[in-house]
Amino acid sequence: MGDALTQQNHIEKVDALFASIASRYDLVNDVQSVGFHRLWKRNMARSVDLGQAEQALDICCGTGDLVFRLAKHGGKVTGVDINAPMLEVAKQRLAKRNCEKVHLCQADALRLPFDDAQFDVVTIAYGLRNLADYEAGLVEIYRVLKPGGRLAILDFGKPPLRMVRALYYQYLKWALPVFGWLFCGSASAYGYILDSLERYPAQNGVRAMLSGIGFSSVDVTNIMLGTMSLHVARR
Numbered sequence: 001m002g003d004a005l006t007q008q009n010h011i012e013k014v015d016a017l018f019a020s021i022a023s024r025y026d027l028v029n030d031v032q033s034v035g036f037h038r039l040w041k042r043n044m045a046r047s048v049d050l051g052q053a054e055q056a057l058d059i060c061c062g063t064g065d066l067v068f069r070l071a072k073h074g075g076k077v078t079g080v081d082i083n084a085p086m087l088e089v090a091k092q093r094l095a096k097r098n099c100e101k102v103h104l105c106q107a108d109a110l111r112l113p114f115d116d117a118q119f120d121v122v123t124i125a126y127g128l129r130n131l132a133d134y135e136a137g138l139v140e141i142y143r144v145l146k147p148g149g150r151l152a153i154l155d156f157g158k159p160p161l162r163m164v165r166a167l168y169y170q171y172l173k174w175a176l177p178v179f180g181w182l183f184c185g186s187a188s189a190y191g192y193i194l195d196s197l198e199r200y201p202a203q204n205g206v207r208a209m210l211s212g213i214g215f216s217s218v219d220v221t222n223i224m225l226g227t228m229s230l231h232v233a234r235r
């Protein structure tokens, strides 16, 4: 997405969308994935294996699922998100846990307020697809990762099998808006997932971008027939 105005419009649209669903976001996640997103996030956290003395950054942290998961076994974790209501839910969860290893801040993934080479690990779950410029987001991640640092990206995927893809797109087109309407009073908020996925380069496109930027050891795992995907790479 090219010019600054288009990017700003996109950010405002995504921001309004997440503000409208923040309070029910976790519930809908459980419903639409039948709880599987917990397993995928657990595997994602394992894939980066955050050490006790290491620092991680979770971008587009939303309500904090991954932040808390990483902090459970590893070192300090910073969660950033652009959306105040999503972060507010994360802050409420943090208050209940009283975990000193976790820090939350509001920031744009395309302009991270961190030094170069600051983090050992960067994660982004269901976030990259929402950015106005995927490549700029990945370049920013590359900048804040230490040389040798690990990156994991979890997101919706495009199933390689045509039949699976067709069924999956029907599920995203019809079932998700119903969940959005039932639980958040907004069908369009969840209808947006299919729109964003159509534009997203997914498994192969993201792999190519990562390699092009200079990430190494780029590995892609198809989850549940490629309906989800996990990219793991090193700076």
Ligand SMILES: C[S@@+](CC[C@H](N)C(=O)[O-])C[C@H]1O[C@@H](n2cnc3c(N)ncnc32)[C@H](O)[C@@H]1O
Pocket: 011, 014, 015, 018, 059, 060, 061, 062, 063, 064, 065, 066, 080, 081, 082, 083, 086, 107, 108, 109, 110, 124, 125, 126, 127, 130, 131, 132
């Ligand atoms: C689908 S949610 C994912 C939340 C969490 N990572 C999870 O897996 O449950 C996407 C999040 O990305 C955030 N987001 C979208 N665009 C962003 C941007 N440019 N910078 C930072 N966060 C952004 C949204 O506010 C939202 O909280």
